[in-house]
Amino acid sequence: MPRFQSKKLPAEVVLRDPVHGYIHIEDQVVLDILQSKEFQRMRRIKQLGPISFVFDGATHTRFEHNLGVYELTRRICDIFAKKYPSLCPGDGLWDDDNRLLVECAGLLHDIGHGPYSHTFEHLFGTNHEKLGQKIITDPYTEINQALRQVTPNFPEAVASVIAKTYPNAQVVKMISSQADADRMDYLQRDAYFTGVTYGQFDLSRILRVIRPYSDGICFTDNGMHAVEDYIVSRYQMYQQVYFHPVGRSMEVILHHLLQRAKDVYEQGTLPVTPRLAKFLDGNWTLEDYLKLDDGVMETNFSMWTEANDPILSDLCKRYLYRKPLASVKINEETKNLLPKLKDLIKQAGFDPDYYTDINSAFDEPYDAYKPTGKNANSQIEIMQDDGSLIELSELSPLVRALNGTFQGDERFFFPRTMLSNDDEPQIFDPLYQEFQKYVRNGELRYLRRHNKKK
């Protein structure tokens, strides 16, 4: 296995971080990456995107998250090097020659993200994973130039860790598994900035019980409950924060806004800043992508509030001024009601293509057995005193309850006015009342028979 060593800094650099206290930097290459323009760009991309419209404090960016993942990776390496140093190849313990590699992979694991990644990708065909690989391996980026100072093949090695093709499972799983530095950082960080306490699992204990083994990373027996708590925290953050209906509503608006902008742009009438124009033209480069950020997008949205197209203008205002759609839970059965409801919405003056949507948000909090797919073979193992491994859901009733399940809901989004009940009678009131008959306790429902008979 290759040895990657960096020039050390003359003195450690530290950055204050409200979540981890301090980020510690000892290597020139880490500092160089940090100071690259591609990395600094992440200061301008919010970690949680439209969720900051629901949890106002969640203005933190991908910049701090990437630093946080780096810092956790560094701390895990410190722990492994002290407690579980490899004495000979193949002993299943930690070879600290991998430290710089995994630290850089942690630092760069999200470098390919742009503004509103999910929505943007869907509409413009960008792919943050491939773009991340390119940012690392393209010789014209400052990040690549920094990495090459270590060895010429260091960029590719870092990229392979992120792509999960690097042969050392410990290195890969420190960054990508059901209990990796990435998730540990974002759960804690998102909890801190949203002010939601559910994400606060006991990180100090997790770091006490984490250990390497031949096939990756596991946890010692005395830490079962800390790991269980982490899985439960993760589940709760998904249900309470990441899947919040208002956050999803803002994402629905964003999606329709961008879709409409594409349509209007094709008609040739939309003012657009130069770099975003490239994407609307379908003719963009990596350099163009690296110029995008939340501010660029919002600057365009702000210009478009004055667009001639009334739908685009309205959607931009809804996004910038935070006017979410309303929503109700639906299921396979009640989905059949949607055509009827869309018709009512249309009668009330809204184009259902732009003012309604179905949005599913489901997460699999834990899966003990996943032979294929994105999270293949990443179950969490608890090591017993005698070295044998037991998979987490066998030990924890809570994890067993979540194991293999998908938690979340599917919702129908529509204009909030459909639920309004003003005192004064209005022209649309009968429409609204008809609509509201189908909504109860936040869910769509069929009208009862005896109601129909009336």
Place this chain on the structure above:
Amino acid sequence: MPRFQSKKLPAEVVLRDPVHGYIHIEDQVVLDILQSKEFQRMRRIKQLGPISFVFDGATHTRFEHNLGVYELTRRICDIFAKKYPSLCPGDGLWDDDNRLLVECAGLLHDIGHGPYSHTFEHLFGTNHEKLGQKIITDPYTEINQALRQVTPNFPEAVASVIAKTYPNAQVVKMISSQADADRMDYLQRDAYFTGVTYGQFDLSRILRVIRPYSDGICFTDNGMHAVEDYIVSRYQMYQQVYFHPVGRSMEVILHHLLQRAKDVYEQGTLPVTPRLAKFLDGNWTLEDYLKLDDGVMETNFSMWTEANDPILSDLCKRYLYRKPLASVKINEETKNLLPKLKDLIKQAGFDPDYYTDINSAFDEPYDAYKPTGKNANSQIEIMQDDGSLIELSELSPLVRALNGTFQGDERFFFPRTMLSNDDEPQIFDPLYQEFQKYVRNGELRYLRRHNKKK
């Protein structure tokens, strides 16, 4: 005195806030202000501006701060109404008819701020205080329309509280004094998001000991140490966070960047987004101002990185990619060295007009006696058991030490490369070495005689 009453909301609305737990909204007018486009715009203006380049977590915005001030104001009103209700006019106790007024003033006290207020104002002649008054009183803003739902003269009343011309001293000082809801919120909030603990004074205790009296707001005797701690925390936040040399360096770059952009724009060659162009043209309206935010500014900076003007392009890169200037402390005596140093900097290839600057940062942590000026008559009073008042610095040795002093420093900013000591000999090395002779322990100093003799 007028009575301002709002329509109550059918159910209290709460917003999660990591600093205060929850923001509670009970009045329709408060919700309407919150949902106005002028207020939502503050989501896109960072509270601490370039300081987020030093404390990476400090991405919080003026939006949350204004909500926080509102919430503290609301809580103080709750306390006053319960513990110190006025029984007859002139008894020096709290008349809760002022609640809605002071809550709205708290919510709107910073509404006039734009992106990088201080720097922007200096260059473009905007004035956030006057603009704030206008946003509140101009009949075309959504905020004004919301306020007018209370009474036609409510906007003016709110504006007068913020302008400190409203006749009730309790109302004015709850928002503007040496211990007001504004300061209490920003100290706590900035401490939370920077991760610096110095700002964490004991808010719950302050709220236990705050009370109204005939001339404003004071604190009961048993809370002296809590108030002392608050003054000390404020001093420490200034010295450690607000006056951080790197934050000031980024502000220096910003100032030169905008100055240069003005110059280049006048020569007619700079691409600019439409609303910012109005300011460069010197021909802007309130509507233009309300379209500005951090993202618009940075979008322009990003475009300008490709400007033909090499200084503008370089300054924009320095700002966006966080390349601060270095700095040293100076004083009246060592200022005389600056011409010599600027000359060295010029020889090293930097235009001193754009790459050097002097920046003073001084704060008066507390002033017991200030008959005139911005903070006139706002000393902090501690009420004794018998109702007599003692000014804080008479009771606290710490506050006495800070009383009337100005704390901070004056610094000279210059390119960091002047301090570089690379291993390889370089063309500019003798220049750098000459420069470095004048720097010691972070201060500028005169060379000692015996050095000169050599």
Place this chain on the structure above:
Amino acid sequence: MPRFQSKKLPAEVVLRDPVHGYIHIEDQVVLDILQSKEFQRMRRIKQLGPISFVFDGATHTRFEHNLGVYELTRRICDIFAKKYPSLCPGDGLWDDDNRLLVECAGLLHDIGHGPYSHTFEHLFGTNHEKLGQKIITDPYTEINQALRQVTPNFPEAVASVIAKTYPNAQVVKMISSQADADRMDYLQRDAYFTGVTYGQFDLSRILRVIRPYSDGICFTDNGMHAVEDYIVSRYQMYQQVYFHPVGRSMEVILHHLLQRAKDVYEQGTLPVTPRLAKFLDGNWTLEDYLKLDDGVMETNFSMWTEANDPILSDLCKRYLYRKPLASVKINEETKNLLPKLKDLIKQAGFDPDYYTDINSAFDEPYDAYKPTGKNANSQIEIMQDDGSLIELSELSPLVRALNGTFQGDERFFFPRTMLSNDDEPQIFDPLYQEFQKYVRNGELRYLRRHNKKK
């Protein structure tokens, strides 16, 4: 329903509390109870007893816990009075006339506890519930005298709330249910003082979503996840703190110590402080009981370290100097091995009656349906928008996983030396090695056949 009103204090009294910030006292009767000798006595009885030998910070006492329950009760009353005031009898909302009653019941719910309640009761036939009732209703206690200042029947009313015979279900369930002020306080408090984070559920959110209804107390729909989190926290505190094997080991020692002391005392040779002697004589009064506390017990243990009886002396040293027994998990099958193991222990010089024990610790984290018994009918209900109720485990997969289950383990305790592996061969080594064959991964196990064949 009776109306209980107290004389108000001239000014609110507040006590600093690290868990809730402040305890607020407004009523003379609450202050009088607090200052009674029976209540002050709880300062000298640790909340978690021998668990402080495992979590060293857990030195907090029943005094603070009782105050904490009072404070939560007070806050819930404040919330109910503001948000859900009863307008007419039988409307299922909150009648604030019950406030003083429920506050006093909260304050006194644990007043009958003595030192090491569980162990002590088992051996000396005291009963903390009956004694608590007596302390409240006996006219000779200071607590009774304080309560009688409200009305002559107030003591009995308070006692009936604690005994769950009071007719108002809201009042009873605020103190005694699966989500009551008692549990909310001890989970938070024990988490704070042990330093274990698992107990930190989101109390501020729970208090936002709690509400009265006709049959007691429930939670609004938007608070389901906060309540789910509370149930999970409770489960984790049991598994991690309350059931910790070392804490149970110290309790096992305590039990044997007291048992042995009884035996030795009957032989007439044991020095005992006067009040404890009454219990060994089997001839105690309430006044004697109220003189017991942790310090009295430990003072006796300290004297007994010098007792002539070697087993009593040794057990006292083991308790005071924290020398826990070791333990292994057992089950119905492996229990059959215990006679053999006890025989080995006896051969190694320990009397199995005093140096071994079986201890079960099981908790039912939640039970949705319990028509009888101690927690009868106390399932947690979530109120939907339309006022209908859904039982918690129907909504939460986590609670469903725990519902009706018993979590914990059964352990066999024995001298730690049986597991020792000193370098030097010792006389008992073969015994120890034989013993250790039956222990693996912290559990007792049968030897495998092929081992026996060897």
Place this chain on the structure above:
Amino acid sequence: MPRFQSKKLPAEVVLRDPVHGYIHIEDQVVLDILQSKEFQRMRRIKQLGPISFVFDGATHTRFEHNLGVYELTRRICDIFAKKYPSLCPGDGLWDDDNRLLVECAGLLHDIGHGPYSHTFEHLFGTNHEKLGQKIITDPYTEINQALRQVTPNFPEAVASVIAKTYPNAQVVKMISSQADADRMDYLQRDAYFTGVTYGQFDLSRILRVIRPYSDGICFTDNGMHAVEDYIVSRYQMYQQVYFHPVGRSMEVILHHLLQRAKDVYEQGTLPVTPRLAKFLDGNWTLEDYLKLDDGVMETNFSMWTEANDPILSDLCKRYLYRKPLASVKINEETKNLLPKLKDLIKQAGFDPDYYTDINSAFDEPYDAYKPTGKNANSQIEIMQDDGSLIELSELSPLVRALNGTFQGDERFFFPRTMLSNDDEPQIFDPLYQEFQKYVRNGELRYLRRHNKKK
């Protein structure tokens, strides 16, 4: 310099600590000390004694504090060993051979304390410093036996560090100086358990900037404000917690109680537990001392509540049931009023010798220059970039304000009833009213002339 090495434990032992997260133990000798009966005894001695009557959460003991000091010492050694390892003797850097020595000194620095040390010492001539030395060096203690396993002279070396006679200033000052591990732990710990936030300085930053130098320990330039904050926190904890009038009142009662017990005992009529009797006989040994703890004392107080002597009985009740005396501030001038006041108190039925007292509480928060005495030469130095030292008060206006001053007050304590103002006229009312004329705003004062003329 001697090299002290310990047998390492097979696996690190960790203890959960709410203040520092975990206490880490790697050495057999540290574990052995921890498990000694002399060290376990500290579990039964409260860190703050009677202050727990004011701050109810402050039930923490000297046991946890000693562990905390050990842990901070261990962390400082880790930092010094990594950042400032000595390369050759006399280079002023850290020689990690001193680690075990300073860790054990930290662990044992308070081992000589008994219950209510200050009060007890005054009355019974014990001396916790000498007793601590003896516990460490007496060959019959378990602590001595543990220490001797390192080397025969290790106990003496540890004792000399605590006595400040050990020749290495870095080692001594890590335990005893104006910014030592002892103070850092108790400020944080007392803040945590009292719930007072003032003590929460930024420990993580202090640990980043602490460093060794030739004459001891100093701090780097970039940490000035963290150290300043620590000094301010210390000052505030003294003023708010350690000098709280009610805590001092309970100490006054304790002192009079023990004094009275001595007197009554001499008359031969007082039941006393055996070990405490030795002290009343004036004939105690180290073994007797090691049997004392808070519980033993309170057990005696509890027995004495039934003593025949009414003053002793009353004082014991006042202590156990928390009935503090009242107090007022006095000064040199108003002290002259005390004979008159004592006379009034006597007329009201209280023996002034037992029911009044003068108590001074003054602390010197910082002293830059102290050539002699207990804290000789322990000013705090800040190291500049070029290695020169500047004394803290030269850099900080706050520390300068506190430098060399004594902060605190002198108070006169007396029965609270003297301040009572019952509605009903009582026999003592004229006495009380006369008394109250001399009290205003919590201070004693002379009556004004024109009052006397009346």
